[in-house]
Each structure stands twice: as structure tokens, then as C-alpha cells.
Amino acid sequence: MEKPVKGAGGGSERDRREDGRTTVNRRDFLRVVAVAGGAAFLGTPADAEALHDLSGWPDRMGMLTDLTECVGCRSCESACNAANRLPAPEVPFDEKSVFERKRRPTASAYTVVNRYENPKGQGNTIYRKVQCNHCEEPSCASACPVRAYTKTPEGPVLYNQDVCFGCRYCMVACPYYAPAYDYESALEPRIVKCTMCHGRIKAGGIPACAGSCPMGAITFGKREALLKIARNRIRKFPDRYVDRIYGEYEAGGTSWLYLSGVPFGELDFPTNLPRKPIVENTKGFLSAVPLVLTLWPALLGLCYTANRNKEEKG
Amino acid sequence: MKTKAVSTIALCWMVALAATLYAGAEAPAGRPAGSPKGKMPGKMLMGSLADRHGPVKFDHEKHVGTAGSCDECHHQHGGGQAPSCGGCHTIDASSFRKNVHLGRIRPCGACHPASYDAGKLDRPTLSAAYHRACIKCHRDVGSVGSDPKGCAEMCHESTAQAGAR
Numbered sequence: 001m002e003k004p005v006k007g008a009g010g011g012s013e014r015d016r017r018e019d020g021r022t023t024v025n026r027r028d029f030l031r032v033v034a035v036a037g038g039a040a041f042l043g044t045p046a047d048a049e050a051l052h053d054l055s056g057w058p059d060r061m062g063m064l065t066d067l068t069e070c071v072g073c074r075s076c077e078s079a080c081n082a083a084n085r086l087p088a089p090e091v092p093f094d095e096k097s098v099f100e101r102k103r104r105p106t107a108s109a110y111t112v113v114n115r116y117e118n119p120k121g122q123g124n125t126i127y128r129k130v131q132c133n134h135c136e137e138p139s140c141a142s143a144c145p146v147r148a149y150t151k152t153p154e155g156p157v158l159y160n161q162d163v164c165f166g167c168r169y170c171m172v173a174c175p176y177y178a179p180a181y182d183y184e185s186a187l188e189p190r191i192v193k194c195t196m197c198h199g200r201i202k203a204g205g206i207p208a209c210a211g212s213c214p215m216g217a218i219t220f221g222k223r224e225a226l227l228k229i230a231r232n233r234i235r236k237f238p239d240r241y242v243d244r245i246y247g248e249y250e251a252g253g254t255s256w257l258y259l260s261g262v263p264f265g266e267l268d269f270p271t272n273l274p275r276k277p278i279v280e281n282t283k284g285f286l287s288a289v290p291l292v293l294t295l296w297p298a299l300l301g302l303c304y305t306a307n308r309n310k311e312e313k314g
Numbered sequence: 315m316k317t318k319a320v321s322t323i324a325l326c327w328m329v330a331l332a333a334t335l336y337a338g339a340e341a342p343a344g345r346p347a348g349s350p351k352g353k354m355p356g357k358m359l360m361g362s363l364a365d366r367h368g369p370v371k372f373d374h375e376k377h378v379g380t381a382g383s384c385d386e387c388h389h390q391h392g393g394g395q396a397p398s399c400g401g402c403h404t405i406d407a408s409s410f411r412k413n414v415h416l417g418r419i420r421p422c423g424a425c426h427p428a429s430y431d432a433g434k435l436d437r438p439t440l441s442a443a444y445h446r447a448c449i450k451c452h453r454d455v456g457s458v459g460s461d462p463k464g465c466a467e468m469c470h471e472s473t474a475q476a477g478a479r
Contacts, residue, residue, distance in 0.1 A: 071449055073465060094465070124453060206430050214465075215449065216442025221435045229436045 054136055060155040061201060062223030062255040063210060064230055065129055067267070068240055069217035072099065072113055072127035079212030080111045080131075083197060102268070105131055107182040107192040111209060119266045126260075128267045129209070129218070132157065132178035132194040133247060134255035137277030142286075143173035148191070155223065155255045156196035164189050175251055175270050175278065196255065223255060230259055252277030360444065367470035370444075387447045 054060065078093040080086070086108050091098060099115035106112075111131035118126055138157045141149035148164045151157050159170075159179070166189025171179045182190040197207035205211075210220040219226060230245045246264045247254040251273045258264070265271040274281075360370040381387060426440040438446060448469065 069446070071453060211430065214441055214445040216438040216446070219435055220430070221432060225435060232436065 057153045057155075058222075058224065060153060060223055060255070061196075061220065062134075062155055062226045062257055063196070063207065064219040064221070064226040064257045064259070066217050066219070066233070067126060067128055067258060067260040069215045070113070070127040070129065070213075071215055071217075072096070072115055072125070073214060074098075074113055075212045075214055076129060076209035076218065077109065077111055077113060079208040080194075081109070083200070083208035084110060084195075086110070103130075104177050104180070105193065106180045107184065107190070110192065110194040114268075116267050119262050123261075126262065126267060128269075130176075130178075131209075131256070132174075132196070133176050134194075134196050135251060135277075136254060137252040137279050139173040139175065139251065139278040140170035140179060142279035142282065143169040145169065152198060154198065154201050156198040156201070157255075158195060158198055159191050159193060161188070161190050164191060166190075173278070175273055223257070226257055230257055233259060249275045251275075252279075367465055370469045381451075386451075 074093045077089075081089065081093070089109070099113075102114050103109075103112040111129060113127050113129050116126040116128060118124060134155060134157045136151075138149055138151055140159075141147070141151060141157065145167060146163045146165060148160045149157055149170065150160065166181075166186075168179075168181055168191070170191060171177075171181060179191045179193045182192050197205070197209075200207060206220040207218075210218040219229065221229075227245065227248060230248075234241045234243055234245070240261055241259050242261065242263055244260075244264065246258040246260065246269055247256050250270075252275070258269070260267065263271075356373070356375045358372045358374055360372050377387070378384075422443050423440050426438060426443040427434055428440045430439065431437075452468065
């Protein structure tokens with residue numbers, strides 16, 4: 001039972017990989033479950049740890065995508081493919097026929113660019129880059145039964161394949177349809193999504209897509225700084241942008257922020273998301289689950305035993 | 315006396331007309347109004363950032379004729395929101411030459427960082443500044459964006475890597 005799962009080397013309970021991701025072994029996971037159960041028993045919300053107080057991470061990074069600058073060259077897709085050593089695409093990256101249908105990220109493409117006709121009827125064609133938005137309070141992480149997702153202090157939300165058993169709740173939970181399932185790897189379940197190039201960030205670099213964008217449409221920096229920049233652009237060019245920074249508040253906010261010249265709903269951005277984190281909706285229910293699972297069987301068992309004893313005596 | 319005055323005026327007119335014609339002949343055809351006199355770059359090879367694509371063969375002279383005004387590309391006045399040259403320089407050509415000269419046109423790299431600079435997040439990198447300056451117009455006339463014409467066909471010489479991905 002105590003044999004560590006792969007990835008946690010040297011028998012240490014917690015190990016840090018070269019890319020900075022934390023691996024969790026089985027013992028660690030069981031401890032979390034036990035603590036959560038105990039906390040529930042004592043009346044503390046079980047997911048207290050899932051709800052970070054992000055004010056302690058003022059330097060967390062973000063990305064600002066200015067959709068008015070994107071020209072759909074797909075350099076970001078190409079750079080992402082190279083940085084993550086993904087398989088070569090079926091059609092080359094300078095091929096524009098891919099825009100004929102709307103795509104979503106897959107196991108072999110962490111980011112995709114989609115094309116939209118300008119709803120104003122005139123002006124430039126609009127392109128929208130799609131990838132994991134790295135939520136401030138990620139619902140994938142709250143939905144994951146085995147804590148395969150981690151919100152890092154640097155900003156990116158990371159996924160750990162070593163504990164994943166392939167339930168794909170994260171895919172259902174994500175309001176942005178970001179996590180993709182690797183259907184080629186059924187025996188070793190694997191979710192695939194953008195990592196915001198966490199390894200590069202830790203090494204002092206910038207994400208591959210941001211570094212490759214020839215138009216400077218993707219800006220990497222501290223989230224707080226990017227919000228100021230975005231607000232400033234809206235203030236300076238009110239005719240160019242709609243007065244909204246997508247990702248500032250959506251579902252508790254995301255690391256990825258967007259500026260657009262047309263309403264975000266026209267570009268398939270979900271616009272019905274609450275301002276509070278989605279995890280808040282399930283917090284009450286989920287915190288009761290360990291309580292029900294631990295306390296109720298004990299109580300019912302006690303009643304049953306008491307009744308049986310009574311019957312035997314009677 | 316009266317005849318002398320008329321002939322003087324006529325002479326002045328002729329001189330002025332000749333000067334105007336001469337000035338017109340001096341300025342290259344299609345030069346934007348108010349553009350600084352002097353030698354401007356002709357054809358240039360812009361390759362300081364060439365990496366995945368080859369350097370851009372840029373015909374400055376041709377663009378001087380089509381752009382309409384210098385600040386379509388050179389925007390160092392006003393921090394990116396430059397008015398047209400004439401917006402500030404409402405002076406005649408000779409004093410314009412004295413006050414504004416080609417030396418003031420600073421290279422783009424003087425302000426735009428060649429690579430990522432965390433301290434200048436809202437200033438486009440040199441590469442982005444170049445691309446924005448070109449694509450601002452070329453997007454509409456059929457290149458990147460509206461018309462599926464690739465980077466290599468439009469501006470950049472194709473390199474070995476350019477075709478690969």
C-alpha cells in the first residue's frame with residue numbers, strides 16, 4: 001500500500017519535478033481524504049484548502065490577449081506545438097483552411113485559433129485564441145476527486161497525470177471546455193491542457209505563444225499589471241474596445257484576460273458565468289459528503305446494533 | 315513709373331512661379347506633404363530580427379508615395395498617438411527643414427525592445443511594432459487576415475524553417 005506511485009521518486013512523500021509541478025503520491029492523497037473527512041466531521045468546510053486566498057499571491061502571472069490585434073497567423077499554435085513537443089499537425093500551421101470550422105483544444109493541440117466574421121458587418125475578420133484560461137479558483141480542481149489539479153502561486157493551473165484515473169469530471173466542470181482527453185491513451189488516462197508554460201515561467205522565461213506572437217497580441221506579465229494595461233487601453237481607445245476585460249471577474253476571474261472590439265458573446269465566450277467562483281456553488285454540498293459518508297454509517301450502525309440487542313433481549 | 319511697377323510685379327510673379335515649379339520638380343513624385351526634405355531611405359533590408367523567416371525587403375521609397383504621411387509608420391511624436399505632421403508643423407518648407415530633419419526620425423529599436431521586457435509590457439516589442447506597422451494597411455489590401463496569404467508570400471523570404479511548420 002505504501003509503495004509510492006510513479007513520479008514520486010526516492011520514497012519521499014512529496015516530490016518536485018524538474019518542471020516545478022508537484023506530484024502527489026497515494027499516501028499523500030489518502031491523508032488529504034482523511035483530513036478532509038475529519039474536517040467535515042468537525043464542521044469545517046472540506047474544501048477550505050481548495051478556496052485559496054489569492055491576495056497572498058500578488059505576483060501571480062497572467063496573459064492578456066488583445067483580440068483586436070490578432071491576425072490569425074497561427075504562430076502561437078506552432079510555437080505551442082514545438083514547446084510542448086506535440087505531434088506534427090495533420091495540416092501545416094500556415095494552412096488557413098482550418099478556420100472553416102470552430103475548433104477546440106485537443107490532446108495534440110493545447111491552443112487553437114478560431115475565426116469569426118466581424119459582427120459589425122465591416123472591418124477586420126476577428127480571430128480568437130482558445131486555451132485553458134487558468135482560473136483563479138479553478139472548477140476543474142474542485143471537481144477532481146483525486147486532486148489532480150493544482151493552482152500554482154505563479155498563476156498556471158497544472159494537471160498531474162499520476163493520480164488521474166480518467167473520470168473526466170474536470171472536462172464537465174470547465175466552463176471554457178479547455179481540458180481535453182487523450183483518447184489514444186485509454187489505459188493510462190490522461191487529460192491534456194495548456195500549462196501556461198509553467199516550466200518556462202519558473203525558469204524566468206515567458207510562455208511560448210506570447211513569445212511567438214508577431215503582432216504582440218498576447219502579453220505575458222503579472223495579472224495585476226495586465227489589468228491596469230487593459231483598463232488603460234480601453235480608456236485611451238474607447239472606440240476600439242468594448243468596455244469589458246473578459247476574465248477579470250468571470251467565475252472568480254482567470255489568469256488569461258481578453259480585450260475585444262466586439263461583444264464577447266459574439267465570439268463564443270460564455271457570458272453567463274457568475275462573478276463568484278463556480279466552486280462556491282458546490283461547496284456546501286461537497287463539504288457534507290464526507291460527513292454523510294463517515295458519520296451516518298456510524299450512527300445507523302449504532303442504531304442497528306442497539307435495535308438488534310433489544311430484539312435479542314426481548 | 316506705372317509701367318515700371320507693373321513690370322516689377324510681373325517679374326516677381328514669374329520668379330515666384332519659377333520657384334514653385336522648381337520646388338515641385340525637386341520633390342519626388344508622391345512625396346507626402348510636409349515631409350522632411352533630404353535623403354530618405356530607398357530600398358532597405360529589414361533583417362535584425364530574422365529568425366524563422368528571412369529578412370523583409372522593404373521599399374521605403376515606394377511606401378513614401380503610398381502611405382500619405384510619415385506618421386502612418388513613424389509615430390515617435392505623441393507616444394503612438396501622433397497627429398499628422400502638419401498637425402504640429404504649420405510652418406513653411408524652409409523653416410520645416412531647419413526645425414525637423416531626418417536625424418529626428420529615430421530607429422524603431424530606440425523605443426521598442428528587441429525582446430520581452432517585463433518593465434515595458436504595454437510597449438510592443440520591435441517585432442510586434444514592425445508587424446503592426448505593416449499589417450495595419452496590408453491586412454485590408456489582401457495579405458494576412460482577410461486574404462489567406464501566408465507570411466512568406468507577402469513580405470518574408472521563405473527560409474527552410476518557414477516551410478516546415
